[in-house]
Amino acid sequence: MFCRSCGHAMERRIPEMEDRERAVCPRCGFVDYVNPINVVGTVPVWEDRQVLLCLRNIEPRKGLWTLPAGFLEAGELTADGAVRETTEEAGAHIELGRLFSVLDVPYAQQVHLYWLATMTDTHLDPGPETIEARLFDFADIPWDQLAFLTVRRTLELFLADRERGVFDTHYDSIPIPPRLRAS
Amino acid sequence: MFCRSCGHAMERRIPEMEDRERAVCPRCGFVDYVNPINVVGTVPVWEDRQVLLCLRNIEPRKGLWTLPAGFLEAGELTADGAVRETTEEAGAHIELGRLFSVLDVPYAQQVHLYWLATMTDTHLDPGPETIEARLFDFADIPWDQLAFLTVRRTLELFLADRERGVFDTHYDSIPIPPRLRAS
Numbered sequence: 001m002f003c004r005s006c007g008h009a010m011e012r013r014i015p016e017m018e019d020r021e022r023a024v025c026p027r028c029g030f031v032d033y034v035n036p037i038n039v040v041g042t043v044p045v046w047e048d049r050q051v052l053l054c055l056r057n058i059e060p061r062k063g064l065w066t067l068p069a070g071f072l073e074a075g076e077l078t079a080d081g082a083v084r085e086t087t088e089e090a091g092a093h094i095e096l097g098r099l100f101s102v103l104d105v106p107y108a109q110q111v112h113l114y115w116l117a118t119m120t121d122t123h124l125d126p127g128p129e130t131i132e133a134r135l136f137d138f139a140d141i142p143w144d145q146l147a148f149l150t151v152r153r154t155l156e157l158f159l160a161d162r163e164r165g166v167f168d169t170h171y172d173s174i175p176i177p178p179r180l181r182a183s
Numbered sequence: 184m185f186c187r188s189c190g191h192a193m194e195r196r197i198p199e200m201e202d203r204e205r206a207v208c209p210r211c212g213f214v215d216y217v218n219p220i221n222v223v224g225t226v227p228v229w230e231d232r233q234v235l236l237c238l239r240n241i242e243p244r245k246g247l248w249t250l251p252a253g254f255l256e257a258g259e260l261t262a263d264g265a266v267r268e269t270t271e272e273a274g275a276h277i278e279l280g281r282l283f284s285v286l287d288v289p290y291a292q293q294v295h296l297y298w299l300a301t302m303t304d305t306h307l308d309p310g311p312e313t314i315e316a317r318l319f320d321f322a323d324i325p326w327d328q329l330a331f332l333t334v335r336r337t338l339e340l341f342l343a344d345r346e347r348g349v350f351d352t353h354y355d356s357i358p359i360p361p362r363l364r365a366s
Contacts, residue, residue, distance in 0.1 A: 002190035004215065009190070017311065020256070032187065034257045037218045038294055073203070074217045077287045077356050078294055099285055099354040102296070104260045111221055111261055113285070128200065169352035171282040173260050 005030035036109045039150070040081040041069020042117040043158050044094050050135040051155070052119065053142070054089050057131045061147035067114065067154060068092070068133075082115045090133040091125025094118060097167075101154045104173035107180060112150040116158075116167060138162075149174045188213035219292045222333070223264040224252020225300040226341050227277050233318040234338070235302065236325070237272050240314045244330035250297065250337060251275070251316075265298045273316040274308025277301060280350075284337045287356035290363060295333040299341075299350060321345075332357045 001010045003025035010023040015031050023032040044052035044067075053065040070085040072078055079096060086092050097116030104111055126133040136142070138159060146152050153172060161167045184193045186208035193206040198214050206215040227235035227250075236248040253268040255261055262279060269275050280299030287294055309316040319325070321342060329335050336355060344350045 002185060002187055004185055004187050007185035007190045007192070033254070035220045036255050036257060036259070038221065071216070072219050072294070074219060074292045075289050076219070077289055078285070079287070079354070079356070099352065102261070102282055102285065102352075104262070106258050106260055109257045111255070169282065169285075169354075171262070171352075173262075 001032070003028060003030050004032060034109070036106075036111050038072040038078060038081075039069050039105075039110050039112040040072045040078050040085060040114075041067050041112070042082050042086045042094060042096070042115050043067055043100060043154060044086060044090070044092050044117045044119050046119040046122060046135055048162075050137055051141065051158075052090055052092055052124075052133060052135055054126065054129075054133045055131040056129070056147055058129050063131070064145050064147035065142050065151075066147040067151050069112070069114070069151075078113050079115060082113070082117075086117065088127045089130045091123065091127065092133070093120045093123055095120055099169050100167065101150075101157055102169065102171045103150045103153060105150060106173065107176040112154075114150075114154045149177055184215070186211060186213050187215060217292070219289075219294050221255040221261060221264075222252050222288075222293050222295040223255045223261050223268060223297075224250050224295070225265050225269045225277060225279070225298050226250060226283060226337060227269060227273070227275050227300045227302050229302040229305060229318055231345075233320055234324065234341075235273055235275055235307075235316060235318055237309065237312075237316050238314040239312070239330055241312050246314070247328050247330035248325050248334075249330040250334050252295070252297070252334075261296050262298060265296070265300075269300065271310045272313045274306065274310065275316070276303045276306055278303055282352050283350065284333075284340055285352065285354045286333045286336060288333060289356065290359040295337075297333075297337045332360055 006028040008027040068086040068089040072081040094117040101114040124133045189211040191210040251269040251272040255264040277300040284297045307316045
């Protein structure tokens with residue numbers, strides 16, 4: 001690993017005034033902090049009976065279904081990023097609702113934020129990252145073909161809140177899935 | 184700017200399959216993505232009448248009051264990071280409550296997350312980043328000496344929710360403050 005600031009090879013050590021090892025440049029002193037990244041997306045709902053899912057055309061988890069979501073960009077609001085990803089991946093027209101789920105994914109160094117969204121029509125125009133965008137009746141969600149545990153958890157929370165008739169903002173964390181565990 | 188992967192000088196260009204300029208390595212192809220960073224903290228409350236604030240001993244905003252908060256570390260849960268920062272900056276003993284505010288700070292490329300917290304005693308033991316940790320009656324919050332707009336907004340939301348007797352999770356974004364605007 002090399003220094004982003006001067007190009008020199010980095011060393012692992014504990015910087016002054018800190019308590020944990022970082023990548024530090026022995027030439028210029030630059031510290032390369034590694035922080036979790038935000039993934040932002042939506043739960044796009046049509047007529048309170050169908051949810052929009054996208055069949056992934058890219059790795060990881062190509063060929064599995066996801067809610068529209070992607071990495072938050074620098075300088076972007078999380079709400080705007082959620083709308084942008086819904087447009088890019090599905091071409092769906094939505095009205096954004098409340099922040100719905102905040103999910104820690106520590107093993108992937110990510111924090112996922114999903115918003116509720118109401119589809120204003122059934123227009124769909126999937127981008128290159130999506131094989132197919134499709135509306136699923138709530139009873140027909142393909143639970144065994146979902147791409148990510150944050151998608152599963154968000155859909156579970158959505159159906160539970162819909163059942164009780166009150167939508168809240170939920171916080172949860174996702175344990176590492178068996179497929180990613182070291183054997 | 185140099186490549187973290189091979190040390191070569193980076194170029195600005197739009198990577199294949201993307202729509203915006205990034206720092207890309209012309210030698211090894213590494214793309215250096217820049218994403219917003221999460222700041223996590225708490226609103227530590229004692230006996231439903233006082234809130235804990237910390238007088239900052241470090242820049243930026245040294246000598247102004249803040250809620251305990253700091254950067255989320257890789258592999259850490261946001262809730263755990265909020266508790267860790269409360270311990271490091273104030274040495275306070277708390278029970279964590281609900282996720283309370285999610286605040287976009289696009290001009291700083293940050294997303295701040297604050298949790299409600301109940302202090303279990305009045306023990307305080309400020310760390311090196313804090314000049315003084317002090318409990319303020321709600322009526323005596325030093326509004327004109329707060330370090331950050333996310334702290335102000337979170338305290339405003341806290342007092343409003345306390346007034347109506349229901350604590351929710353709030354989402355908001357912070358416009359760029361006058362002191363940071365280009366003249």
